[in-house]
Amino acid sequence: MSFSYYGELCTEVYDLTKKIGQSFDGDIEYYRDRLKHCKGRILEAMVGSGRVIIPLLESGLIVDGVDYSPKMLASCRQHCEDRGLAAQFYEADLQELSLPDKYEAIIIPGGSFLLIEQREMSLNVLRRFYEHLQPGGRLILDLFLPDPNFECGPFGGASTFNLPNGDIITMEGKLVEADLYHQYKVSYLKYEKWRNGALIQTELQRFALRWYGVEEFKLILENIGFSDVNVSADFEYGKAPSNGKQKYVYEAIRN
Numbered sequence: 001m002s003f004s005y006y007g008e009l010c011t012e013v014y015d016l017t018k019k020i021g022q023s024f025d026g027d028i029e030y031y032r033d034r035l036k037h038c039k040g041r042i043l044e045a046m047v048g049s050g051r052v053i054i055p056l057l058e059s060g061l062i063v064d065g066v067d068y069s070p071k072m073l074a075s076c077r078q079h080c081e082d083r084g085l086a087a088q089f090y091e092a093d094l095q096e097l098s099l100p101d102k103y104e105a106i107i108i109p110g111g112s113f114l115l116i117e118q119r120e121m122s123l124n125v126l127r128r129f130y131e132h133l134q135p136g137g138r139l140i141l142d143l144f145l146p147d148p149n150f151e152c153g154p155f156g157g158a159s160t161f162n163l164p165n166g167d168i169i170t171m172e173g174k175l176v177e178a179d180l181y182h183q184y185k186v187s188y189l190k191y192e193k194w195r196n197g198a199l200i201q202t203e204l205q206r207f208a209l210r211w212y213g214v215e216e217f218k219l220i221l222e223n224i225g226f227s228d229v230n231v232s233a234d235f236e237y238g239k240a241p242s243n244g245k246q247k248y249v250y251e252a253i254r255n
């Protein structure tokens with residue numbers, strides 16, 4: 001059993017649950033609207049298998065993608081090829097990001113920034129983003145706060161996913177660590193693939209989530225060097241956050 005980050009089975013489940021062009025709470029429409037006037041290159045970090053980048057490419061924007069997972073990138077490339085779309089993709093650790101272009105905008109949809117487990121790692125990533133933006137370029141990303149009930153203790157949960165070829169993937173999750181003070185939690189997700197009643201593949205994923213207070217993250221961006229930090233709620237530009245169940249979209253400018 002491999003202890004993977006985003007392995008083959010995880011990617012298959014990701015493709016099923018985060019379909020190309022599937023908008024969550026209006027996020028794709030928000031990013032498309034906020035980026036529609038961009039003439040230069042845009043970078044989607046933690047691009048996954050293409051849920052967001054493909055509709056942006058189809059709208060005529062120039063978008064590159066970067067991800068740490070080769071499985072995710074392979075899936076994203078295939079989805080683009082299937083649609084006749086051309087894009088640059090990079091496999092990279094975001095802490096060591098060194099791409100040939102400077103970008104008019106960098107985006108991280110889907111709350112994916114919260115998957116960067118260590119705080120210092122997340123700060124290093126934001127510094128790399130800052131350096132990869134053109135002067136006046138924008139960073140746009142969305143965050144959320146965890147379910148307040150997670151601190152009650154370990155939980156068990158199971159899901160079943162039916163693949164087009166008849167195979168079945170089962171997923172079981174268990175919370176193994178939660179720290180309110182340091183603002184993170186860790187779960188283990190076990191994936192099993194079944195074919196005609198026989199287990200043919202198993203994968204174990206360590207899934208960590210680190211979160212930030214609404215004003216805390218704004219201060220972090222400003223300390224990195226960003227200016228004009230705007231925070232909108234629920235993918236409505238200019239709507240002020242008012243409660244902990246909302247999604248928070250940050251837009252910040254490189255000086």
